Amino acid sequence: MKRMKWAVLVPALILVGCSKPEMDVTDTELNAHHAEQVVIVHGLARSAWSMQNMSKGIADQGYQVCVVDYPTIRQPIENTLEKSAEELSRCIAEFDTATHHATNQPKVHFVGHSLGGLVIRSYLAKHPEFVQSEQMGNVVFVGTPNHGSDVADFFSDTWMLSLVGGTAESLTTSPNSFPNQLPLPNYDFGVIAGTQSYPVFNGMFAKTNDGLVSVESTKLKGMKDFVEVDIKHDRLRRDPYVTELILNFLQTERFEN
Template identity: 40%
Template sequence: MLIINVCSLNYASLGQSVEAVFTQTTTQINTCIANASKVHFVGHSLGGLVIRAYLQNNPRVFNGNTLGKVVLIGTPNKGSELANHLNGSWLMHIAGGVSQSLITGSKSLGNTINELDINLGVIAGTKASTLTQHYFKGKNDGLVSVESTKLRAC
């Protein structure tokens, strides 16, 4: 009999520091995968960065064939042009450290996490929002550009 345990992480990102989110999610992931023979990850948006950081900081997941599939959906791997636009605003100040880390460039959270040598799938949306379209140069989902979701191998 195959037993599958699906865990959904529960964390707040508004008003939180990156370190607080990573600490909280690491505890949840460790609890979820205890005694697992195979671990698959699926993350949406910030969740994809949480996964990348977890895998970077917890290499024990790689022991043997423990690591299964990893899929990132709409993850701002290189930041978000929309975050650039909001950077320095009162809204971004209230949103906190996590939101502020989603700018593009070398200080972007996604750019501070190593690109791991693993099989990883990236899915990006192309249904732009009329409210945010003018902040992007190329295809985007209204929050993240397709280019920004890409990692080196994409």
């Protein structure tokens, strides 16, 4: 049984963790979007490099893009949040400088894949002054385990999850877990959930899921919009259709126009 769990855990961690959307954009729209920044945050066991397809697709539409890089493996959750917060603040500060002479009011949007969404929620909860400012834009959570992951539950009684580190251990569905201790967002946000699972993980879920996160876990009270896509968890961060949905929400607060 232990060997089986270990064989499943390794690919699970790898999975947690391309072309641009086919959208026409005018010079006027490019100039308007240039006064807007999109901060992108990767998930568990990933890096900024893993978000390159999404970041390119968004940048191609005229947005300034900053991709956060932060440690997640063999890290206590406190260190993960501290390092990611430093990077988030850096992105925002650099955008402030770059848009000092912009004609339009600068806006900062946030997009988080998987754990990245929780990192964004934690950061914004600790920066209410920014959330209440005119600079605050829209937020998109992509495959984010807002109520924890059944996969983390499956391995929670083994030494294997602790080997990965405290950040991974914090992602269970327990009422006291990191995701379930975060306050509800008080800003405009939308949620994208995948519905295509990995056969090897089917036994870990009782409901529809993307292989690592259940659809129900992604949902949060107060969502401006919600959409399900027939895509696996890892693919969400690099699928051009998902990027197109994100771009729609940033502009209209709706995923599909």
